[in-house]
Amino acid sequence: MPRSYHHGNLRSTLVEEGIRLIEEKGVKALTLREIGERACVSRTAAYRHFSDKAALLGAISEAGFTEFADALERARAAAKGSFSSRMDAMGLAYLKFAEEHRAYYEVMFGVGCDLGERPAGGSKAGARAFAILEETIREGQATGEVRAGDPAFLAKVVWALSHGVAMLKLEIEPGSKELGKKFILAAAEVLRTGLQFF
């Protein structure tokens, strides 16, 4: 049906078109004017649903964290073995997400913009992703594969290391799939073996 004067679900449409645009042309090309045009709406219509361009970016970031948390959860569920196999699977899923959804990842982690939305703080889905990681570490502690200690702190270190590998892969060695895999496996091994010595 042809859309009426009142769009109905403009908010979600703007987020979807924003994501599509960002994936096609990058963060810098993400302009309220073009998002509006793609949504067949005036370039100022977004201000009825978002206080700001930063707020729209925040919504896009939140959608990204939702997909991200889902990807981590799927990887963890698929690897039904030991702590180490789950860590490997989640690490590879992390890198794969950062590779395949570079634009998402950039918005989520503030690369290319300086919005207020932060990875762990403020994002509901980001907190969910973090909880998945924390739970995995807790399991590793239960089986004795990870030393005792605050799981939240250990999860933060793991996240930081994963982020570093993803960024290095993205910014220093783009395009090299094999090297990326080698990196994440090496980091996973460091985490596995190293965590016991904290």
Next chain:
Amino acid sequence: MPRSYHHGNLRSTLVEEGIRLIEEKGVKALTLREIGERACVSRTAAYRHFSDKAALLGAISEAGFTEFADALERARAAAKGSFSSRMDAMGLAYLKFAEEHRAYYEVMFGVGCDLGERPAGGSKAGARAFAILEETIREGQATGEVRAGDPAFLAKVVWALSHGVAMLKLEIEPGSKELGKKFILAAAEVLRTGLQFF
């Protein structure tokens, strides 16, 4: 002396004023117009010395990497003991730099802009910083504190992990000095103990 019509060293002045501006108001406030104004020059004068705004950002990034490499070198020279003490010192210096020169760090690693200049690729001082890290790892291998293997690859992993910790500190837990120290020491320990198991 009052400056004449021909500035003389406009290029370096623009870089310096750019750095000052970015440290004061952040990456987003870095505009060619205000840089020009601060340098007491027209807003288009920069185009005589830089092809682009991205080129000026590249020069700022290069200056940042020079300071960064110097900081790492000082930390390494000051810690004249074992591999582990050097790793700790360099790790803390890394985090300190990211904290105290947030703006620099953001430009250097593409947070807040999408310029072509990349950490290891393209930056001369960045390559120097990397070489310092690689050399330290080489020494660790010589004394048996680090397992054998391609030092460049190990250095990349270490860099990635350090970057991750710095970013996490910057974006997830800003302001907490103690937590940051705890992080970098934990990561350093992971690296130390984990590197032997690669």
Next chain:
DNA sequence: ACCTGAACACCGTTCAAGT
């Protein structure tokens, strides 16, 4: 060779006005 000033094609954002 180096710098300026006006001009152009973009932005985000505001606000009175339309439906």
Next chain:
DNA sequence: ACCTGAACACCGTTCAAGT
């Protein structure tokens, strides 16, 4: 309640013109 259109204050960049 939701959307539009004109307007405003910004950008980066180009280019003929000045020194």
